[in-house]
Amino acid sequence: MRLDWKRRDFLKKTSAAAMATMGMGAPLGGLLSSCQSGTNIPSTADSVILLYMAGGMAHTETFDPKKYTPFRKGMESKEVLSTFPGVPTALDGIEFSEGLENIGKIIDRGTLIRSYVAADLGHILHTRHQYHWHTCYEPPQSVLVPHIGSWIAKELGPLNPVIPPFININQRFTVGEGEELKAFHSAGFLGSEYGPFLIPDPTAGLDSVRPPVGMSSKRFEARNELYEKLVQESAMGEFGSDYQKESLKRSMEQAYALLNSPEAKAFDFSQEPKEKYDIYNTGRFGLGCLMAKRLVDQGARFISVTTEYEPFVGWDTHENGHTRLVDMKKMIDNPIAQLVKDLDESGRLDRTMIIVASEFSRDMLTEGRPGAQVKDQVEVPDIIEDLKNYGMHRHFTDGCSILMFGGGIKRGHVYGKTADERPCKSIEKPIKIDSIHQTIYHALGIDPETNYEIEKRPFYTTPDGHGVAEMELFA
Known part of the structure; x- marks a missing residue:
């Protein structure tokens, strides 16, 4: 079917908008040279699965419980450190918060970090801290910064x-x-072929690799060919370099190959066996x-699974912190343990x-951290009369x-420590995001000096290349 000019023009603009959304609406001319130190790092990992607790998972209510204070009307808010009792884990002397018993049973197969410190980014906004966690760079930036998954995709393929x-x-x-959220779900200057293959709903997973309902394979192939042609047409030149257009083309070819593969x-x-499926089936996160x-x-390199960030939903507990976490723990406990x-x-x-991981933690009283407190976003009464005010908000x-x-x-290692009394801050071995990222890169054998020349300056996997892997975490 021949397209009329108005429809063709619309498709061109739509494609260009898609390119800009994926980090391709340049001022950048394209990706320049890659530089590495030449250090040969033997890898200990081939793949990464990031399970992201979006919205701010309170450490004192999950993997680092403190003194338990049950709810009672008329209690003082300053009494409350944890609203769940601690339960034993597979590690002697280490407790998790009630509701995470299954993860507790398998923590002897991994490492528990209790001293992650999030950045001070001023007035706290979840997406700013999530951007920082996933890219290692504080927003805003003058270039389109790649997600950690995109760096890994680019360096290792x-x-x-x-x-x-x-x-x-x-x-x-x-x-x-x-x-x-789109701002950090991007390959940025690395190009679209290294950006995320998005599956918003795993229950509709096959739809991600099938033509739309009602579309024949012949029509799907014709549409794919048209889209490739639009990417290459000269009218697209103003929106991206040849490198970026070729990267988008390769990303489309990748998706098309998956569609037709046994994988x-x-x-x-x-x-999946029903008994195994039922263990995972706690909702979209579990699946x-x-x-x-x-x-x-099947050979995936980097996978991110999130509980999904939506303001005031999930871990974003501005009220009803205790009752909300009862449900959140049911969502994550079985699936994480079973995956391991x-x-x-x-x-x-x-x-x-x-x-x-999560972008930061939560507390009943402190907004930000001691010495760098910011404006309160939640009103917490001094005296708690209502269950909705009982929790880390x-x-x-x-x-x-x-x-x-x-x-x-x-396996079976505990790194760092937080204080047992408020403020329950990191008091031993504080670790920040650049070390977390560089630890992941080190496991994958990616050179710490990896960088690309962007806007006539080197751009590293961690800011200025200063991130250092924490070797104590490795066996």
Whole structure:
């Protein structure tokens, strides 16, 4: 069917908008030379699964519980450090918060970090801290900064040529702060072929690799050919360099190859045994963990599974902190534990690094951190009369928990410590995001000096290349 000129013009503009959204609406002329130190780093991991607790997971309510104070009307808010009792884990003397018993049973297969410190970015906004966590750079930046998954995709490429090297599961962009979320779900200057293959809903996973309902394969192929032609037409030149256009073309070819490959079965949950499926099936996050396992089996390089950030939903507990976390723990406890067990039992955990993290923690009283407190965003009464005020509702950046499993990471190790009394801040071995990122890169064998010349200056995987891997975390 011949397109009329108005429709063709619309498609061109739509394609250009898509390019800009994916980090291709230049002022950049394209990717320049890559520089490395030449250091040969033996890798301990081939794949990474990032399980992201979007919205601010309180450390004192999850993996670093403090003194438990049960709810009672008339209690003082300053009494409350943890609203759940601690429960034993597989490590002697280490407790997790009630509701995370299954993860506690497998923590002897990984490392518990109790001293992650988030950055001071002024007035706390979740998407600013999430941008910082995922890119290692504080916003705003003068260039389009790649996500850590994009750096890994660029430096190592796919393990399996038909599986996209960077897959993002569960985050939609139709929710609040969608444009801010898009800002770090990007390969930036590296090019679209290294950007995330987006799966907003794992329950509809096969739809991500199928033509739209009602579209014949012949029509789908024709549309794909038209889109490739539009990318190459001269009218697109103003929106991106030849490098960026070629990168977009390769990303389209990658998706098309997956569509026609046997590996597409990774998206088909009907092939999973029912008893295993039922363990993972706690909702979209749990099934995202199941999809991550299936994709690693097929040779995925980097997978992010998020509980999804949506303002005032999930871990973003501005009120009803205690009751909200009862449900959040049910969502994550079985799937995370089962993912670790399944990969361990299959032998894949040795070369697959799993990370459980959040942008920052929460506290009843402190907004920000001691010495760098910021404007309160939540009113917390001095005397608690209502259950909705019982919980960790303010943003706390000075003590957060991270779990790491596999990929050369120590088993049964605890790193760092937070104070037992408020403020429950990091008091031993504080670790920041540049060290976390460089630790991941080190496991994958990526040179710490890796950088590209952008706007006539080197741009490193961590700011100015100063990130240092924390070697104590490795076995």
